[in-house]
Amino acid sequence: MTQKxxxxxxxxxxxxxxxxxxxxxxxxxxIQAEEEVTANANTLRRRLAFPMIATLIxxxxxxxxxSPYPIFRERTxxxxxxxxxxxxxxxxxxxDTKEIPLNKVxxxxxxxxxxxxxxxxxxxxxxLVTQTQAMPGYVNQLxxxxxxxxxxxxxxxxxxGVSHHAMIATFTVN
Amino acid sequence: MSDHSxxxxxYGLENKxxxxxxxxxxxTGFVIFLIMGILGLMMRLDHAGWWVLSPDxxxxxxxxxxxxxxxxxxMAAMGGIIAILNKTVKLSARWxxxxxxxxxLSVPFLLYAVLIGGYAGGWTALxxxxxxxxxWGKSAGVMMYVTFLAxxxxxxxxxxxxxxxxxxxxxxxxxxxxxxxxxxxKSNATPYEPEVAELAAMATSIIGIVTVFGGILVLAPLFAxxxxxxxxxxxxxxxxxxxxxGHSIANVTIYIAVALVYGLLPVYTKRGGHTTKFVAxxxxxxxxxxxxxxxxHLYQDFAQPLGLAIIGQVASWSIAPSVLLLTILGNLSYIxxxxxxxxxxxxxxxxxxxxxxxxxxxxxxxxxxxxxxLLHNTLWVPAHFHAYYLLGVTTFVWGYLxxxxxxxxxVKEKASTKIAAWxxxxxxxxxxxxxxxxxxxxxxxRYAVHLPEWxxxxxxxxxxxxxxxxxxxxxxWDMMRGLSGAWRxxxxxxxx
Ligand code: HEM
Ligand SMILES: [Cu+2]
Numbered sequence: 166m167t168q169k170x171x172x173x174x175x176x177x178x179x180x181x182x183x184x185x186x187x188x189x190x191x192x193x194x195x196i197q198a199e200e201e202v203t204a205n206a207n208t209l210r211r212r213l214a215f216p217m218i219a220t221l222i223x224x225x226x227x228x229x230x231x232s233p234y235p236i237f238r239e240r241t242x243x244x245x246x247x248x249x250x251x252x253x254x255x256x257x258x259x260x261d262t263k264e265i266p267l268n269k270v271x272x273x274x275x276x277x278x279x280x281x282x283x284x285x286x287x288x289x290x291x292x293l294v295t296q297t298q299a300m301p302g303y304v305n306q307l308x309x310x311x312x313x314x315x316x317x318x319x320x321x322x323x324x325x326g327v328s329h330h331a332m333i334a335t336f337t338v339n
Numbered sequence: 340m341s342d343h344s345x346x347x348x349x350y351g352l353e354n355k356x357x358x359x360x361x362x363x364x365x366x367t368g369f370v371i372f373l374i375m376g377i378l379g380l381m382m383r384l385d386h387a388g389w390w391v392l393s394p395d396x397x398x399x400x401x402x403x404x405x406x407x408x409x410x411x412x413x414m415a416a417m418g419g420i421i422a423i424l425n426k427t428v429k430l431s432a433r434w435x436x437x438x439x440x441x442x443x444l445s446v447p448f449l450l451y452a453v454l455i456g457g458y459a460g461g462w463t464a465l466x467x468x469x470x471x472x473x474x475w476g477k478s479a480g481v482m483m484y485v486t487f488l489a490x491x492x493x494x495x496x497x498x499x500x501x502x503x504x505x506x507x508x509x510x511x512x513x514x515x516x517x518x519x520x521x522x523x524x525k526s527n528a529t530p531y532e533p534e535v536a537e538l539a540a541m542a543t544s545i546i547g548i549v550t551v552f553g554g555i556l557v558l559a560p561l562f563a564x565x566x567x568x569x570x571x572x573x574x575x576x577x578x579x580x581x582x583x584x585g586h587s588i589a590n591v592t593i594y595i596a597v598a599l600v601y602g603l604l605p606v607y608t609k610r611g612g613h614t615t616k617f618v619a620x621x622x623x624x625x626x627x628x629x630x631x632x633x634x635x636h637l638y639q640d641f642a643q644p645l646g647l648a649i650i651g652q653v654a655s656w657s658i659a660p661s662v663l664l665l666t667i668l669g670n671l672s673y674i675x676x677x678x679x680x681x682x683x684x685x686x687x688x689x690x691x692x693x694x695x696x697x698x699x700x701x702x703x704x705x706x707x708x709x710x711x712x713l714l715h716n717t718l719w720v721p722a723h724f725h726a727y728y729l730l731g732v733t734t735f736v737w738g739y740l741x742x743x744x745x746x747x748x749x750v751k752e753k754a755s756t757k758i759a760a761w762x763x764x765x766x767x768x769x770x771x772x773x774x775x776x777x778x779x780x781x782x783x784x785r786y787a788v789h790l791p792e793w794x795x796x797x798x799x800x801x802x803x804x805x806x807x808x809x810x811x812x813x814x815x816w817d818m819m820r821g822l823s824g825a826w827r828x829x830x831x832x833x834x835x
């Protein structure tokens with residue numbers, strides 16, 4: 166699942182919704198009694214309620230399984246083989262390595278010395294591939310496997326003051 | 340019992356001082372909205388690389404824009420609903436003016452924090468940043484929290500008053516929440532049916548009271564920290580409560596705005612206006628659906644107990660079926676094949692339902708935890724809530740304001756102004772679509788400096804923003820003709 170898939174889902178749902186909405190708008194001149202419309206709406210409501218809720222419940226379980234939390238990623242990606250410690254401050258990153266091996270399961274232990282920061286990894290094409298927050302007093306464990314070599318960029322994704330956008334670091338995967 | 344008559348106006352004319360309060364709330368919100376819109380344009384111009392602001396000023400503007408917009412639209416929506424309530428309940432102008440004055444104190448506090456104190460920590464003021472800004476002093480951060488306090492206390496006074504008035508009229512909270520309608524059996528005596536606006540006022544005032552209480556739970560320790568009584572506040576604790584406060588105060592705005600639609604639609608469709616079982620269910624669910632999703636703001640805080648993330652996810656996804664099947668389907672069935680009369684307010688309402696769901700789709704996707712891992716704090720997030728706001732809240736609220744002014748003054752709208760209303764929707768949709776595209780392109784939110792490859796989408800957004808501003812000016816130009824007449828028709832306190 167990448168941003169592109171997400172965008173497609175979004176555009177398809179939006180198009181369907183726009184179609185429904187247009188149908189309602191275009192129906193306006195073609196008058197029907199309120200009781201009939203209400204009765205039809207109630208039928209529709211009854212028919213839709215169960216499938217909608219059922220779909221959401223099924224999706225919900227799938228969604229949880231694919232969530233980025235360590236207990237799930239240990240299953241979906243694997244147990245960590247490499248550890249990288251990440252510290253952050255206004256405005257910079259401290260990583261204990263600049264080289265990360267390809268195709269190995271990496272765990273990032275992310276924290277902050279001052280305010281909240283966001284540890285977001287952008288791949289060589291500039292796409293955000295995963296993230297976690299960096300919160301003072303806490304260590305967030307982010308598990309990830311890099312299957313593409315190259316230079317990755319860390320961007321801060323939690324607003325942390327006026328040099329937030331400049332809070333950048335890089336590492337190499339090979 | 341009540342004035343269900345579909346031919347009556349969507350506001351109460353009897354108690355004119357209340358209408359004056361309503362107009363002042365709405366116009367204050369409207370003026371601030373316009374100014375903040377210009378600031379929004381400046382940020383997008385910066386993103387396009389056309390008018391580069393210094394980071395310090397970009398972030399100050401971002402702070403003003405966020406705080407100003409959220410507070411302005413909440414105030415405008417609050418103002419609208421009291422005009423409708425004025426039909427059936429006796430409100431106190433004194434209470435409402437007090438709420439207004441205290442709420443409005445937030446303006447000088449905010450301006451002081453940002454323009455004099457140099458505060459640029461964002462409207463969410465996420466602890467510990469406000470006291471550790473490096474470019475602004477701790478006092479500016481305190482001022483920002485005082486701004487929160489003014490909005491919170493003003494809103495609380497307003498909510499307590501609405502709660503009290505609707506509870507007393509119904510003879511109990513449960514009756515005011517239309518539980519007799521929800522749980523009625525055919526055999527029983529006729530259930531007590533509150534007006535939709537009263538039900539909405541009860542539901543939203545409960546949300547408001549809980550929200551402000553949540554705000555106080557974080558503001559109190561933060562003030563204690565500023566006073567040196569506490570060394571620091573646990574950042575996970577403060578983040579949870581700041582998000583509860585910020586999310587709920589922003590989110591409740593759309594529901595108050597929808598209450599205006601329930602009041603206004605019958606004027607154009609000759610339908611609706613009743614507290615049916617589904618309407619009653621919708622408003623009762625709203626209480627839960629505003630207050631339970633805020634943990635979705637902390638999905639990427641892996642230190643947060645997993646249970647809270649799951650609650651956030653379940654709650655966020657519960658919104659879709661209940662809002663779609665109850666509120667949206669219900670309102671669309673008032674419009675469907677109704678012969679609805681087209682006028683600026685009805686165009687705005689129709690647009691608002693489109694935009695609300697559009698933003699809702701973006702939000703529902705983003706509230707799936709794995710998707711959030713890719714979208715959190717990208718421009719997808721502002722895209723989602725701008726859709727909610729710009730094409731949901733503002734269309735509902737300004738549609739109502741337009742109606743109120745034209746009906747009170749008797750100055751009929753120009754037929755051509757409907758074009759401006761449609762234009763507002765089209766321009767807004769274009770602006771929002773590129774916001775979403777930027778988000779899907781991994782462009783971070785809250786970045787003063789954008790990479791050159793991100794400029795293009797921002798540049799495309801600019802003409803759409805200019806078009807929204809143009810269409811707004813067109814609408815205003817028509818609305819202004821009725822303003823003085825409307826003003827004269829409200830106001831002067833009755834001699835008692
Ligand atoms: C003409 C209309 C508007 C334009 C052009 C506009 C533009 C923008 C832009 C460019 C941003 C900054 C995005 C970023 O880099 O993170 C922003 C943020 C924001 N806007 Fe708007 N906006 C408009 C209307 C609204 C409305 C109606 C609201 C209603 C509440 C609103 C509330 C916010 C908030 C809360 C933020 C977040 C600020 C932050 O991240 O601290 N905006 N807007
Ligand atoms: Cu940052």
